[in-house]
Amino acid sequence: MNAPSQNASTSKAIVADAVRGSLERSSWIRKMFEEGARLKAEHGAENVFDFSLGNPILEPPPEVQEALRGLLTDPQPGLHRYIPNAGLPEVRSFIAGELGGATGLPYTAGHIVLSCGAAGAVNCVLKALLNPGDEVVTFTPYFVEYDFYVANHGGRLVRSPTDDSFQIDLANLEAVVTERTRAVMINSPNNPTGVVYPAERLEALAAFLREASARFGRPIVLISDEPYRQLAFDGVEVPWVPPLYEHTLVIHSHSKDLGLAGERIGYAAVSPHMAECDLLCDALVLANRILGFVNAPALIQRILPLVKGARVDVAYYQAMRDRMLAPLREMGYEMVTPQGAFYLFPKSPIEDDVAFVKAAQAERLLLVPGSGFGGPGHFRISLAVPEDVVDRSLPVFEKVLRQVG
């Protein structure tokens, strides 16, 4: 056995340095959530206005419950056994058929990998794509878990600011794309801003990426993270990305559109026109296995072909948006009108969004500071709340605005 070395990067610590650092850095937002829990314990949950959680409030549509009961009434042998790492063939085929119909591209079962939600899918994709030091660009404000997901696989997340309407700004993108850029990750409808990228912006992005790929002699992959695709308002159609750009991976989740967030079901879909398509599909399946997901939960994935496109009632989130938007604007809050997802992302009435959120918390109004999304000077309101919470909270929003103003 070797003698202990003075130089080894070992310490008495048990927890890894990187994770320890992450825990320390996120302690402020954790304290905020703990304070929220404390307020609920002290004042009763009904007296705290909690707009801080992105936990979809709508129950799964009745088709989901019927499909589950049907599977369990007289369960076939092997219902709960291991299934292929990529998912059940009939479920992959069903999804390929849906995507093929929507995009006009020749998706087959082989292009689809069922995953433990979008979070699982993004991790598998990044595992499959990233060499050490590769960069992934995303647009701010953004879902900050991306920082972790990219770092998990040895990459580096690069942030590119959007314009004043939270839309993609190609001049900003141009400034950060280099030969190290392995992928660009978009999220539309967007968390936290609620914006949807229109077709013309996506076409411009595709043209940019095609040119940059040629310039650097390496395809830049476009990862389109679409957990909110079905949650679009005002009749807006969320454009499909794969027909616009060949090297596209679509990530989907049924957390929101089927109200199954706790069950961890989603998928990654490789464009049939992607470079190295077959090898990438194999890589995703391997990643699903070796990252420890093994397979997306078996029982829940079986329901997908059975519910045949049933969805939660998106009108609820749109109604909550409308219930808040006009009154908040009347009070003096400024915000972009979200066209999807279930968030508002107003400007903070004072520059320091963390201070504003703390002031709101003192009035038992729970929000998330935009700084938590790489969007300082703003705050996020989740629309996944009961109606009465919206109504009872409006006077509190006004009170807090007066207090800080």
Added chain:
Amino acid sequence: MNAPSQNASTSKAIVADAVRGSLERSSWIRKMFEEGARLKAEHGAENVFDFSLGNPILEPPPEVQEALRGLLTDPQPGLHRYIPNAGLPEVRSFIAGELGGATGLPYTAGHIVLSCGAAGAVNCVLKALLNPGDEVVTFTPYFVEYDFYVANHGGRLVRSPTDDSFQIDLANLEAVVTERTRAVMINSPNNPTGVVYPAERLEALAAFLREASARFGRPIVLISDEPYRQLAFDGVEVPWVPPLYEHTLVIHSHSKDLGLAGERIGYAAVSPHMAECDLLCDALVLANRILGFVNAPALIQRILPLVKGARVDVAYYQAMRDRMLAPLREMGYEMVTPQGAFYLFPKSPIEDDVAFVKAAQAERLLLVPGSGFGGPGHFRISLAVPEDVVDRSLPVFEKVLRQVG
């Protein structure tokens, strides 16, 4: 935008180098499985004797189906929503109670993190523990997914050979433990050998680790991966590790004991006596979130307190062991008697176990070469097969032995 650099480690390739390498290295075993699938397609599944899969064959006990039906009959609101990353408080409490009763240690809900199976739990544990370059020691033959799991988090797996009975050999361990050793990972009952580590071996291991931890000034963590704990034969009790060594993490899965392999449900339990216990628990919860598991599937975890320790009928696997052991030995195969899990791990009749497995495959007998488990010169037989497959295969085992002998 920067000009492309000649030196950048970029290529036209889409798939990451490491994953590409893993796919190439595992292509031989994949080809073997594909050949098995081809044989089944050609000759009919009933004419192929498939002992290659570790897919638990026993259906979940009736209590599981009853609990599931009960939850879904009149589903409570929020049944499928996001739950805390660590799991539901009542499920964590239930598991803590079970572990406390079994070990005599003061486990509480805070020590338990529900995970997507043992594979998910091991990945969370390694994420939480490993600094770059840290080493994890395991005993060969071993579950080769450990190589991937450790590499996922920047560590290096170090292999320490067991003795002739597949038991821990402390002299071999001594030779590889250094100041870089962050953890030792054990798996008892063992895949692929079926051995159970008796208490005296574990006590000796604990004494060794305590001494080594003191010598290197850093606790060496013992990761006890126990997906087969409930699958022990001949009345053997699988000893509990946490009472023997303070820095112990227990990993469990309900894939085997509840027949729920496809549903991905398991947990990691931090010993209440672990150094940095609270911080490590926080780190595991963070890891569960940021690796993309988010939470162990919600519906399935709810059943754990409801089925109150129900288990599949282990007698089945013991009966399959006994049904094969004596006849195979009579033919001339040599093997250690497994005391748990559901595998036999006989010596290959010829030195080249891959050649032997190929010869068996030609007779439509599917096995896995020991080389696939860091145990060359052996092969693995899965006992998770129907009775009639065992009976009809025995003449084929004899035929292949005569052919190669």
